[in-house]
Amino acid sequence: MLATDGIPTAADLAAKMPSPERLAKGPVVMAECFQRIPCDPCMHTCKQGAILPFQDINDTPVVNHDRCNGCGLCIARCPGLALFVLDYTYSDTEALVKIPYEFLPLPAPGQTVAGVNRSGEAVCTARVVKVTAGEKMDHTAVIWLAVPRTMAMEVRHCRIPERGESIG
Amino acid sequence: MPQNIRFVEIAVAGGGPAGLCAALEAAAAGARVVLIDRNEKPGGQLVKQTHRFFGSRAHHASERGVNIAREIAGAAAAHPNIEVMSAATVFGFYEDGVLGVEQAGRIFYLKPSRVIVATGAAEKSLAFPNNDLPGIYGAGAVQTMVNVYGVLPCRRVLMVGAGNIGVIVSYQLLQAGVAVAAIVEAAPRIGAYWVHAAKVRRAGVPIYTGHTVKRAYGERELAGAIIWQLDENGQPVPGTEKDFAVDTICLSVGLSPLVELLAQAGCRLVYAPQLGGHVPVRNAELETSMPGVYVAGDAAGVEEASAAMVEGALAGLHAARGLGYVQPDFESRRAALQQQLHSLRSGPAGEKIRAGLAQVLAG
Ligand SMILES: Cc1cc2nc3c(=O)[nH]c(=O)nc-3n(C[C@H](O)[C@H](O)[C@H](O)COP(=O)(O)OP(=O)(O)OC[C@H]3O[C@@H](n4cnc5c(N)ncnc54)[C@H](O)[C@@H]3O)c2cc1C
Numbered sequence: 001m002l003a004t005d006g007i008p009t010a011a012d013l014a015a016k017m018p019s020p021e022r023l024a025k026g027p028v029v030m031a032e033c034f035q036r037i038p039c040d041p042c043m044h045t046c047k048q049g050a051i052l053p054f055q056d057i058n059d060t061p062v063v064n065h066d067r068c069n070g071c072g073l074c075i076a077r078c079p080g081l082a083l084f085v086l087d088y089t090y091s092d093t094e095a096l097v098k099i100p101y102e103f104l105p106l107p108a109p110g111q112t113v114a115g116v117n118r119s120g121e122a123v124c125t126a127r128v129v130k131v132t133a134g135e136k137m138d139h140t141a142v143i144w145l146a147v148p149r150t151m152a153m154e155v156r157h158c159r160i161p162e163r164g165e166s167i168g
Numbered sequence: 169m170p171q172n173i174r175f176v177e178i179a180v181a182g183g184g185p186a187g188l189c190a191a192l193e194a195a196a197a198g199a200r201v202v203l204i205d206r207n208e209k210p211g212g213q214l215v216k217q218t219h220r221f222f223g224s225r226a227h228h229a230s231e232r233g234v235n236i237a238r239e240i241a242g243a244a245a246a247h248p249n250i251e252v253m254s255a256a257t258v259f260g261f262y263e264d265g266v267l268g269v270e271q272a273g274r275i276f277y278l279k280p281s282r283v284i285v286a287t288g289a290a291e292k293s294l295a296f297p298n299n300d301l302p303g304i305y306g307a308g309a310v311q312t313m314v315n316v317y318g319v320l321p322c323r324r325v326l327m328v329g330a331g332n333i334g335v336i337v338s339y340q341l342l343q344a345g346v347a348v349a350a351i352v353e354a355a356p357r358i359g360a361y362w363v364h365a366a367k368v369r370r371a372g373v374p375i376y377t378g379h380t381v382k383r384a385y386g387e388r389e390l391a392g393a394i395i396w397q398l399d400e401n402g403q404p405v406p407g408t409e410k411d412f413a414v415d416t417i418c419l420s421v422g423l424s425p426l427v428e429l430l431a432q433a434g435c436r437l438v439y440a441p442q443l444g445g446h447v448p449v450r451n452a453e454l455e456t457s458m459p460g461v462y463v464a465g466d467a468a469g470v471e472e473a474s475a476a477m478v479e480g481a482l483a484g485l486h487a488a489r490g491l492g493y494v495q496p497d498f499e500s501r502r503a504a505l506q507q508q509l510h511s512l513r514s515g516p517a518g519e520k521i522r523a524g525l526a527q528v529l530a531g
Binding site: 007008037039045078079103157 | 219220221222223224225229230231232235342343356357358361362363364365366367368369370371372373374375377378472474511512513514515516517518
């Protein structure tokens with residue numbers, strides 16, 4: 001449970017998940033922000049108006065998933081690194097998970113890394129498809145990971161394997 | 169008594185976000201301000217914050233703390249009405265309203281017409297056997313070494329305290345290549361914002377709520393620590409011990425406001441645990457019980473940078489008005505700032521602050 005160990009429960013996640021129909025249509029954001037805190041950059045960043053206007057700065061983001069085009073601009077703007085874009089249309093066997101990443105060295109496109117879940121466990125191998133970083137993103141990179149479709153709701157982080165380490 | 173006393177309009181003690189915004193606001197109204205900060209460059213806590221700040225977009229949210237510091241300190245340095253004294257410490261606040269200042273071994277005195285105290289807060293410590301072993305630090309000290317001076321004092325850390333500071337410093341240590349063995353928290357719940365906790369958790373750091381340090385061990389320096397579980401009455405449960413071999417323990421168990429100058433000035437202080445300890449009684453204009461002496465930021469109650477900036481601006485606005493410098497849009501500016509403070513504190517995260525303020529706000 002988030003309050004005791006930092007891990008959201010299945011029920012926490014279910015409340016934030018885009019519908020299966022929307023997921024089937026293409027990239028879309030999942031905002032894993034569960035607590036009312038005074039923070040609002042995501043809402044101001046979204047150019048699609050998919051993150052609905054806040055009544056109060058403590059609101060958690062409410063996403064109109066139909067308006068979200070999965071552009072991922074919000075990923076690097078969230079101070080909590082809590083926004084992720086999922087794309088189940090990537091291929092028949094793999095889905096894309098786009099995650100914020102603030103560690104060096106950055107993995108390189110094509111590299112195989114460990115797909116890590118919300119508890120910090122390596123759960124599968126993931127292939128780095130793209131890394132976006134740069135001046136504008138101010139040191140928060142966004143990494144596109146191709147993972148087995150069944151792992152797209154699990155993987156939220158990645159780790160470059162140690163030399164000789166074999167993953168999942 | 170000193171021979172040379174320099175008369176100034178407004179003196180701001182402390183150049184963190186609260187002091188900088190106080191100086192900028194007062195200067196914008198036309199007042200002349202001297203800002204005194206004991207660090208080599210102003211910015212306060214912000215200079216070591218490499219993470220993106222939460223808060224409102226209007227107050228630089230999503231920017232990294234260190235960049236916010238650069239921006240507002242730059243604006244203060246460039247303002248013709250503001251004189252910034254760095255590496256200068258206010259060491260005394262005397263009955264006649266004179267401030268004693270030390271800078272590079274030189275002592276001098278200021279007699280300001282208004283004083284804004286924005287000295288921030290200091291880290292608390294924790295009692296446990298062997299807590300004096302080398303290798304046990306305040307989390308802020310390690311953060312300063314790593315992020316300001318580029319010195320890595322540790323390889324493997326046990327973090328004590330799962331508030332925002334403990335969790336954020338843990339994250340920054342991971343970024344610096346340090347292993348964080350665990351975060352230990354005596355309270356049954358994580359105090360940090362959950363997004364920050366989730367971020368270190370998925371980076372592989374376990375968080376033990378309802379646990380505390382039983383003892384540290386090591387011969388000449390720290391070699392490890394034993395933690396144990398606390399029951400619902402806060403009593404340790406024998407048999408639940410866990411042993412962590414670590415070279416460093418970071419303590420992040422709360423801050424207490426730095427109110428010594430205010431105490432010396434004769435301001436009435438009240439103990440408000442929700443605000444971190446003894447804090448001055450003040451009114452909505454941030455004026456303390458001593459006329460002409462204002463307080464803002466963590467010195468007024470441990471909170472956050474966004475609130476510190478707004479409080480600073482309010483204190484600066486009113487201190488300037490007291491000297492006859494009234495901005496044409498004074499009323500609307502004041503109302504806007506008060507509204508911002510109100511909205512920052514309106515959510516569940518502001519509950520503690522609201523309870524604390526209820527005890528210290530006068531008239
Ligand atoms: C690890 C960490 C993470 C944080 N993350 C966030 C965040 O994400 N978002 C957020 O909003 N807030 C955050 N904060 C809180 C925020 O940094 C503080 O609330 C804020 O800096 C308080 O501002 P201040 O100006 O009151 O005090 P400070 O920033 O502490 O500044 C006080 C200044 O006064 C100087 N000073 C003290 N005494 C004297 C003296 N006698 N003479 C001269 N100078 C003196 C000090 O050297 C210091 O420069 C974080 C804090 C920490 C430690």
